[in-house]
Amino acid sequence: MTNNNYEDPTKKPPREENQVEIPAEASLLVQVLDQVSDGIYITDTERHIVFWNRAAEKITGYNQDEVLGKLCANDILNHTDLAGNKLCGKELCPLYRAMQTGEPLYSPLTVKALHKDGRRLVVEVGITPLQSPTGDVIGGIEIFRDVSARAELEEKKARFFSSLSHELKTPLSNMQGYLDLLLTEDAGPLNDTQREFLTTAYREEQKLAAFIDELLEMGRFEGTEYTYRQEILDLSGLLSNLARGFGAAAERKGLRLETDLAPDLALFGDKDRLTQAFSNLIGNAVKYTETGIVSLKASFDRASDQITVEIADTGPGIPKEEQEKIFEMFYRLDYHQGEGTAGTGVGLYIVERVISRHDGRITIQSVPGAGSTFRVYLPGFIKHKEEGQT
Amino acid sequence: MGEPKKILVAEDDPGLNRLISFKLGREGYRPLSVFDGKAALQAALEEDVEAVILDIMMPFLDGIQVLKRIRAANRQLPVIILSVKSREIDMHQALELGANDYMTKPFQPDELIEHLKQVLGEA
Missing domain, CATH: 1.10.287 (Helix Hairpins)
Known part of the structure; x- marks a missing residue:
């Protein structure tokens, strides 16, 4: 099951690694790492801690001797998302995932970690796989800051x-x-x-x-x-509820709201913020479309682990020269100044910010007079219902 | 048309409660006003109301709890949630918990009646 092809077969079993003496030339590096104010630790590929800097001691209350050789997962930091769900399973652990993909985490995660005295800290975490000169993944580095x-x-x-x-x-x-x-x-x-x-x-x-x-x-x-809650969330469910919610409003305007949502779409994200972002997009589509169809589609691309959500309408559309500006704060299109559509223009700005905070991006395609299509791309995965969560 | 339908209005703000009740009366319904969550739950379970207009933020028991307990008691009573817009998470939550419809404040009284007719199957 587990993808182990990055492990170097010539190496000793990882558990003994922390016993290895640090070569003289590396001690300079260790001195530097100990001066950094962020907590830094390094694990082997099985997530046993092999390095732990001074700031990590200060932030968590555990000194080096207490943690070396232990599993970072269950024994020490016990990371959970902000809602308190454990992140230590192999499927969910960001460190493990980074080691499997060989890719660093592009934006920091905000998670909770356990202090030695039992307090739950909120930490901002950056994760990078550790690679040997030949490019094999030989461990992981986590850098964290107490926020x-x-x-x-x-x-x-x-x-x-x-x-x-x-x-x-x-x-x-x-x-x-x-x-x-x-x-x-x-x-x-x-x-x-x-x-x-x-x-x-x-x-x-x-x-x-x-x-x-x-x-x-x-x-x-x-x-x-820092209050972005990173939890595993059921995006298919979230979108289908929003579609139901806005469906009634669309129906009253004589619009059709069509949906085509792939099941079991999931991602690490903030439910409240993503609800807000997709509400703004679907809400705008319904609000500015007078006749025709608003459609909401969501699909998953296995090759890129990417979710695509598409919100299309047959509304007035947005002229080419305006398309770049619509995600700016306080930007409003002239024809939106009409009766009953008052606003200050923060809706799409918020959408763009929320999406990029989830490592996603948003594009717009629009023909004035024919309608607009917004596409949101988000890194995600498929989570079948039976794997947990009621 | 037979007897006017009894509609439960659970809203703690006296002004809004009177507003909704007044409009319901004008439209030929019989409003039953309650001003907190406990009274709302009791009325929903014991009175022969045909729909509930349910505020979220209420004393003693919030609207979400009231809705949960109505559904736990297996009552298929139509429920329309009333909430403030900037807490839109409530829409997702409310529908997940089995609300039939969701409206944000401020709302137009006529719009509320349309929603009500829809959940009562009168539209």
């Missing part, structure tokens, strides 16, 4: 925005709702002047609501890189 304090601050900020959001939306909902009841004459007939004044109040309230919406979304989003 617990910052992560705690971000948690507080997220809670603050969540309650701020509730506090602002409740009065707005009241205002909009009662103005609406008056305007629909549910509370009795209106004269023309009353209607005119209420219409103005209603329109302005809608602008305020849209603006507050985006401010909140922005505030919740900015400066929260």
